[in-house]
Amino acid sequence: MSARALRRQLVSRAMTALVVVLSLIAVLALVLILGDLMVKGASSIDWAFFTKSPVPAGQSGGGVANAIVGTAIIVGLAALIGVPIGVGAGMYLAEYGTGRLGFAVRFIADVLNGTPSIVVGIVAWTFIVKPTHRFSALAGSVALAILMIPMLARTTEEMVRLVPNSLREAALALGYARWRTSLKVVARTALGGIVTGCLIGIARVAGETAPLLFTALGNLNFSLSVTQPMQTLSLQIFVYATGPFEEWHRLAWAAALILMGLVLTLSVAARWATRRRYGTP
Amino acid sequence: MTVVQWGAVPAPRAEQPKVPSRWQALRGADRSDRIYKFALTLLALALPVLIIVMLGVLLVNALPALRRFGPSFLWTSAWDPVAEIYGAAPMIFGTLASSFLALLIAVPLALGVAILLTEFAPRSVRQPIAFLVELLAAIPSVVYGLWGIFVLIPFLRGYVVPALKAVFGWTPFLQGVFYGNSLLAGGIILAIMIVPYIAAVSREVLLAVPASQREAALAMGATRWEAVCSAVLPYGRAGLIGAVILGLGRALGETMAVTMVIGNRHDIGISVLQPAYTMAAAIANEFSEATTSLYLSALFEVGLVLFVLTVAVNAIARILIWRVARGTPAGSSAL
Numbered sequence: 189m190s191a192r193a194l195r196r197q198l199v200s201r202a203m204t205a206l207v208v209v210l211s212l213i214a215v216l217a218l219v220l221i222l223g224d225l226m227v228k229g230a231s232s233i234d235w236a237f238f239t240k241s242p243v244p245a246g247q248s249g250g251g252v253a254n255a256i257v258g259t260a261i262i263v264g265l266a267a268l269i270g271v272p273i274g275v276g277a278g279m280y281l282a283e284y285g286t287g288r289l290g291f292a293v294r295f296i297a298d299v300l301n302g303t304p305s306i307v308v309g310i311v312a313w314t315f316i317v318k319p320t321h322r323f324s325a326l327a328g329s330v331a332l333a334i335l336m337i338p339m340l341a342r343t344t345e346e347m348v349r350l351v352p353n354s355l356r357e358a359a360l361a362l363g364y365a366r367w368r369t370s371l372k373v374v375a376r377t378a379l380g381g382i383v384t385g386c387l388i389g390i391a392r393v394a395g396e397t398a399p400l401l402f403t404a405l406g407n408l409n410f411s412l413s414v415t416q417p418m419q420t421l422s423l424q425i426f427v428y429a430t431g432p433f434e435e436w437h438r439l440a441w442a443a444a445l446i447l448m449g450l451v452l453t454l455s456v457a458a459r460w461a462t463r464r465r466y467g468t469p
Numbered sequence: 470m471t472v473v474q475w476g477a478v479p480a481p482r483a484e485q486p487k488v489p490s491r492w493q494a495l496r497g498a499d500r501s502d503r504i505y506k507f508a509l510t511l512l513a514l515a516l517p518v519l520i521i522v523m524l525g526v527l528l529v530n531a532l533p534a535l536r537r538f539g540p541s542f543l544w545t546s547a548w549d550p551v552a553e554i555y556g557a558a559p560m561i562f563g564t565l566a567s568s569f570l571a572l573l574i575a576v577p578l579a580l581g582v583a584i585l586l587t588e589f590a591p592r593s594v595r596q597p598i599a600f601l602v603e604l605l606a607a608i609p610s611v612v613y614g615l616w617g618i619f620v621l622i623p624f625l626r627g628y629v630v631p632a633l634k635a636v637f638g639w640t641p642f643l644q645g646v647f648y649g650n651s652l653l654a655g656g657i658i659l660a661i662m663i664v665p666y667i668a669a670v671s672r673e674v675l676l677a678v679p680a681s682q683r684e685a686a687l688a689m690g691a692t693r694w695e696a697v698c699s700a701v702l703p704y705g706r707a708g709l710i711g712a713v714i715l716g717l718g719r720a721l722g723e724t725m726a727v728t729m730v731i732g733n734r735h736d737i738g739i740s741v742l743q744p745a746y747t748m749a750a751a752i753a754n755e756f757s758e759a760t761t762s763l764y765l766s767a768l769f770e771v772g773l774v775l776f777v778l779t780v781a782v783n784a785i786a787r788i789l790i791w792r793v794a795r796g797t798p799a800g801s802s803a804l
Contacts, residue, residue, distance in 0.1 A: 200692035204589050210581025211598065214668070217661045218605050221616050228619075276512030284506060289513070295787060296516045302715065302783035304722025306749050307523065307776045310756070310769065314526050338516060367505030395609025398724035398749070402757040422611045422725075429615045430729060437619065444612045455607045459600070 222448075229445025232438045241410045242424075248435050252443050254410040258418040259450075262328045262404055263394045265414065270333035271340060271386055278344025278382075283370055285345065293341070300338035308334050309399030317403060325411075325418035328404030332393040339389045347381030348374060384458040391454035395447060397422035421447040523776065531770035533763055542770060548735045550760065555767035557774065559735045563652070563745035564775070567727060568720035570656030570741065571663055576713055579664045583671035583712075588683075588697050599672065606665035614729030617658045622649040622730060625657075630742065644740040650732035653741040658730055659720045667716035670790060674708030675701060711789030718782040722775060724749040748775040 236251050243250035277297070281290055312331035317323055351374050359369040375382070397420075400406075405417040406427060421443050428440035534542065538555060545556025582602055586595050630647045637643055647653075678701050686696035702709065732744020733754060748771050759765040 196692050196695065200694035203694040203698075207581045207585045207589060210578050211585045211602075214578045214582050214605070214664050215598065215601050217664070218601055218608075220620070221608060221612070221661075224616060224620050225612070273512050273515050276509055277516055280509035280513035284509065285513075289510070293513045293516050295784075296520050298787045299780055299783045300516065300520060302718040302722070302779060302786075303523070304724060304749055304775055304779055306722070306724045306752050307527070307772050307779075310752065310772050311523050311526050313756075314530065334519065337519070341513075341516065365499075366502045370505065391607065395607075395611065397609070397611040398753055401753055405757075422609060425611045425615055426725065426729070429611075429618055440615055441619075444615050447609060448612055451607055451609060452604070455604075 225441070225445050225448055228438075228441040229448075230442075232442035233445065237439075237442055242408050242439075245431070245433060245436070250439070252419075252421065252424055252439065252446070254407065255419040255421045255424040255443065256446070258325065258404070258407070258411070259394060259420040259422075259447075261412070261414065262325050262400070262418060262420055263332065263390060265326065265329035266332035266336060266393060267386070267390050269329060270336035270389070273333075274337040274340025274389070275344045275382060275386070277337065277341035278385075279348060279370070279375065281341060281345040282348035283374070294345070297338040297341045301342070304398075305331075305335055305396055306398040306401075309401060309403055312399065312403050320415075322415065323403065323405035323417045325404050325414040325416065328400045328418065328420070329414070331399035331403050332396060335393050335396065335399065336389045339392065340385055343385030343388065344378075344382050347378045347385055350381065351377045380461060384461050387454050387458035391451045391458070394454070395422055395451050397426050401426075421450075520780075524773075527769055527773040527776055531766055531773045534766040534770040537763065538767075538770075542767075543774070546735070546737060550764050553761065553763050555764070557748065557751075557767075557771050559737050560746045560748045560751050560771060561774065562737045563731065564721055564747040564749070566741075566745065567652055567655040567659055567731060567747060568717055570652065571659035571720045572713065572717055574657060574660035575664045575667060575716060578660070579667035579712075579716070580671060580709070582664070582668040583675055584697060586668075586672050587675040588693070588701065599669075602665050602668050604665075605661065606669075610662070610723065610725040611729075613658055613662055613726035617654055617726060617730040621657060622654050625649075625654060641739050642741050645738075645742050647742040648732075648744075650730055650744050651742050652731065652738075652745045655727045655731035655745065655747070656741065658726045659723055662723060662726060663716040663719045666719050667712050670712035670715055671705075671709055674705040674712060674790065677708070678704045707789045707792050711786045711792075714782055714786035714789065718779050718786060721782060722749055722779045724753050728753050748772075 236249060238251055238256065239253050240249070240251035241254045242252065277293065281294055281297075284290060285294060308331050312327050312334065316327035316330060355373055355377060356369055359373040360366070364373070400420055400423055404420060404423065406423040407417040407419045411418050425440050425443050425447065428436040428443065431437075534555065538545075542555065542557055543561065544558050546558045547554045547556045548559070549555070582598070586599055590598065626647060626649060630653075634643055682700045682704050683696050686700035687693070691699060727747050728750040731747060731750060733746050733750055734744040735746055736744070738745070751771055752768055752775075756765075756768050759768055
């Protein structure tokens with residue numbers, strides 16, 4: 189082998205190694221973050237953590253029961269508002285989205301997907317908190333629903349597009365109307381994928397904090413009323429992490445572990461289900 | 470309205486009352502089809518309406534500040550709620566500086582991941598690595614912030630900053646005392662957060678490069694790296710730039726993690742060791758305590774600038790990505 193060929197081979201090897209090292213750094217970041225969460229969070233979790241509400245600052249003990257329930261309510265309500273609109277828009281894109289409107293909606297959905305969530309918080313504040321003169325869980329849910337819609341529209345479209353056209357043709361040939369074909373054959377076939385997309389969307393907004401800062405606001409007491417301020421895990425982590433007390437920091441790690449567990453369970457389960465169904469990543 | 474008539478002539482009238490004819494069934498289907506399409510169209514229209522409403526809300530509420538300060542809002546530095554003088558230059562600077570710092574760190578890592586996953590890695594490990602990197606995108610922002618405060622900043626203070634100062638301490642970028650909350654910490658946290666987005670979109674772009682490009686280069690005697698470098702990357706260049714710009718869009722609008730580690734100081738400084746501020750952080754910190762209507766309006770204007778900036782950046786990114794992976798919804802599965 190000539191010196192030149194040898195050099196080229198060496199460069200190729202070196203660059204391959206560099207690419208591997210860069211990827212390892214990226215994966216290492218994940219391992220470090222999850223590792224720290226496990227180590228620092230797990231030691232603080234006990235039964236009271238799940239069943240008690242926070243105690244006044246400076247005292248030890250207490251839990252985040254109010255935040256866990258609040259997260260469930262706010263995110264659940266957001267899903268109730270956001271899922272029908274997002275999935276419907278996605279069905280439109282998949283079934284009728286070939287024209288100019290389809291292109292525009294698709295483009296806007298992609299652009300909205302990158303919109304800062306804090307801006308969505310401002311919008312929800314303007315429409316709900318300002319006229320009612322009250323921070324409320326409902327305003328937080330609306331903000332999260334707005335965040336969910338473009339995400340769900342795009343994933344639903346992708347999932348529905350995976351349905352083979354022959355199924356659609358078969359149903360139409362049997363005399364099914366188009367709407368019936370669309371709902372009973374196409375949407376039903378893609379149902380697993382659509383549910384997966386919804387789970388991922390829910391997981392994504394469950395960890396959101398910024399749009400809740402001046403909508404749901406946070407609440408140190410246990411509250412079930414959606415017209416009142418409500419606590420979520422993410423807000424609780426923010427307050428505890430930036431607060432001055434050691435005890436708060438400990439609870440912040442524990443709450444972060446719970447939130448992370450919730451988000452990861454949802455998204456891992458969702459991805460696993462899709463892989464099984466379509467054999468695609 | 471055109472109705473396809475199939476079968477023969479409609480049945481004689483005498484039989485009609487009991488069983489609706491096929492023609493009528495089809496007519497009914499046609500009507501319900503239109504209702505179905507109309508309903509879906511309404512739902513789809515929610516998205517354009519949403520973006521217009523968001524822009525409208527920000528614009529209308531920012532009007533008092535827009536009228537009072539005019540365009541100089543963008544390049545003046547005063548932020549004085551008592552004197553009611555507001556200028557967003559420090560936040561705009563901090564937003565851009567932290568995002569570019571993040572890109573500087575994230576782009577090599579993300580491209581490394583994308584190239585490894587499409588070109589070099591054995592098939593069996595591609596899926597697990599892609600999955601792990603995507604998990605980074607699933608971690609909530611506030612958890613990144615928590616990690617940044619209690620793990621990253623002590624690590625930077627203990628090991629990274631002394632080393633950096635020893636080598637590059639003479640540059641203007643590393644002046645001053647490092648207290649922890651700083652542009653550097655914000656940039657690094659942002660970098661970790663945007664790696665999965667850039668990597669996932671880059672990977673899809675590289676996957677869309679036809680295999681014949683690689684094969685041609687290899688057949689000409691190129692090494693594997695030369696094939697990547699001379700055939701694959703140039704082919705996907707527009708899409709890769711799009712992926713990077715998409716990451717930039719994420720970084721510009723990221724709020725919680727940055728708010729928690731960047732220091733939140735209204736100041737323009739070129740040293741990455743000093744605290745800074747971003748537009749998103751300013752809104753997060755000050756919105757609910759804005760006491761006067763002009764203060765609130767100024768924050769709305771900050772939101773307007775941020776919104777317009779991110780929409781523009783995202784639009785450019787999408788157009789670039791669509792040019793490469795035409796018709797395929799590249800990137801959205803990664804979001």
